[in-house]
Structures are given as structure tokens and as C-alpha cells.
Amino acid sequence: MAKALFHKSQRVFVKPVGTWAIVEKVIPHWVKDVEEPLRVTYDVGLGREFAPTELSSEDTVRGRARMEEDPTAEHWRVQRAKNRWQDSDEVASHPHPGTFPVVITDENDWGGWRVPGAEYDRDPNRIEYQARLIANAPQLLLMVRRMAEYAARHPGEVSDEIKSILQPARQVLRHVYDVAGTPSKGG
Numbered sequence: 001m002a003k004a005l006f007h008k009s010q011r012v013f014v015k016p017v018g019t020w021a022i023v024e025k026v027i028p029h030w031v032k033d034v035e036e037p038l039r040v041t042y043d044v045g046l047g048r049e050f051a052p053t054e055l056s057s058e059d060t061v062r063g064r065a066r067m068e069e070d071p072t073a074e075h076w077r078v079q080r081a082k083n084r085w086q087d088s089d090e091v092a093s094h095p096h097p098g099t100f101p102v103v104i105t106d107e108n109d110w111g112g113w114r115v116p117g118a119e120y121d122r123d124p125n126r127i128e129y130q131a132r133l134i135a136n137a138p139q140l141l142l143m144v145r146r147m148a149e150y151a152a153r154h155p156g157e158v159s160d161e162i163k164s165i166l167q168p169a170r171q172v173l174r175h176v177y178d179v180a181g182t183p184s185k186g187g
Contacts, residue, residue, distance in 0.1 A: 002039045005052045013056040016111030076105045076135045094124045101131035144169045
């Protein structure tokens with residue numbers, strides 16, 4: 001038997017996608033002649049239902065003391081998917097003929113980011129770059145956050161040049177970790 005761990009309108013972190021969302025619908029899955037639902041899934045407006053193990057409450061995430069436990073500090077990776085709409089001969093000029101990049105953000109190798117074939121054909125080098133950037137975003141975020149935390153703890157030891165670099169970094173971190181916050185000017 002399952003009980004709902006999250007409620008409607010609750011802000012949750014969606015682990016497979018790596019983003020925050022609001023629970024739009026709590027979906028119990030009932031079995032005949034049983035008083036409690038067999039399982040509960042959640043619709044957070046991202047195109048599919050999520051199991052409770054794929055979500056974290058805001059309190060749980062905000063209460064994390066160390067960045068190593070942060071839900072974004074995961075190992076995302078670029079996988080190659082077979083290009084089913086064109087043969088390798090037709091796209092010999094592509095960086096990896098016959099395949100396109102898929103960024104996997106879930107340990108089960110199915111959640112992530114991909115692009116439509118027409119978009120990949122338009123500028124394959126740009127899409128390859130985006131895939132590498134997205135796959136490395138958690139590590140980059142970890143580095144920037146650690147630098148900002150160090151600068152906050154040791155303000156006298158940080159040069160003015162590094163402080164000027166970290167000022168926009170703080171805005172980016174605020175935008176990443178606080179959905180209600182104001183986005184940075186660059187994004």
C-alpha cells in the first residue's frame with residue numbers, strides 16, 4: 001500500500017530532469033477491493049508521471065549541508081543514439097555520422113535531453129556543443145558553487161578580480177537554486 005508523500009502545489013525537485021517543478025496532480029493507482037492505493041505517482045507538468053523516488057521535497061533539498069549531496073551533482077553523460085531518419089552516407093559531414101547526441105540525466109539511462117532530427121541537421125556542431133555543455137553542467141555548477149562559498153568564507157583572501165567574476169556567479173546560483181528568484185541578465 002502507498003501513501004502520498006507530496007501534495008498538490010508542493011514544490012519538488014525532479015531528479016531525472018534536474019529541475020524544480022510544482023506538483024500539479026497526485027495520481028493514486030487503485031486496485032479493486034483494496035482500501036488504499038497500490039502506488040501513487042505525481043504529475044508535475046513535465047510530460048509524464050513521476051514516482052516518489054524520482055522527486056525530492058524542497059525541505060529535503062534545502063536542508064542538505066554539503067554540495068556532494070546536492071541533487072544536481074550527478075553524473076550526466078552524452079550517449080550516441082542511432083540516426084533513424086538518415087543513413088550515415090547522407091550525413092558524412094556531421095561530427096558523428098549516423099548518430100546524434102542524447103544527454104542522459106538519469107541513472108537508468110532513459111531520462112534526459114535530445115533534439116529533433118531537423119534541428120540536429122540544421123547545425124550538428126552546435127547541437128554537439130550543447131550536449132557536451134549540458135552533460136558537464138552539474139560539475140560546472142559544483143565548481144562555481146564551491147568557489148562562491150570559499151569567497152564568502154574568506155573575503156579577505158580573494159582578489160578583486162575573482163570577486164568581480166563571482167558576482168554574476170552568485171546571480172546564476174541564485175537562479176538555479178531558487179526558482180522564484182530573478183533570472184540573471186544572461187538567461
